[in-house]
Amino acid sequence: MPQPRLVDLIRGEVNAWDPYGLLGPDAAPDDPEYDPEVRSIAKGLQRVQAARDMALLVSRVFTSSFGDPERFSVAACTPIASRLWTRVAARHPMRRPG
Numbered sequence: 001m002p003q004p005r006l007v008d009l010i011r012g013e014v015n016a017w018d019p020y021g022l023l024g025p026d027a028a029p030d031d032p033e034y035d036p037e038v039r040s041i042a043k044g045l046q047r048v049q050a051a052r053d054m055a056l057l058v059s060r061v062f063t064s065s066f067g068d069p070e071r072f073s074v075a076a077c078t079p080i081a082s083r084l085w086t087r088v089a090a091r092h093p094m095r096r097p098g
Helices: 004-017 035-047 051-066 074-091
Strands: none
Touching (some): 004 035
16 A cells, blocks of 8 residues: 555645646645546556656556546656656655656
8 A cells, every 4th residue: 555645745746737627726735636546656656667657657547547648648747757756756765766
């Protein structure tokens, strides 16, 4: 099971990204709107070794959830994945940004 702080970190980044604009400007960082996707990303982290892996994971999770492969292409997911990877790598020294 993913660590709660790690899930909170991922939730905060995904909520800030808010790819469908569901949360609005006043939404709390802990809003659960994207929690199924957040949990899937957290569970998939053991296979992530680089920022590109994170982009692939985010793309796969969101495409699976929303069925919108263009909106959630690897290229479209790279900015959020880079932010996530940088934050995850900072908290988990065995993972290095790259």
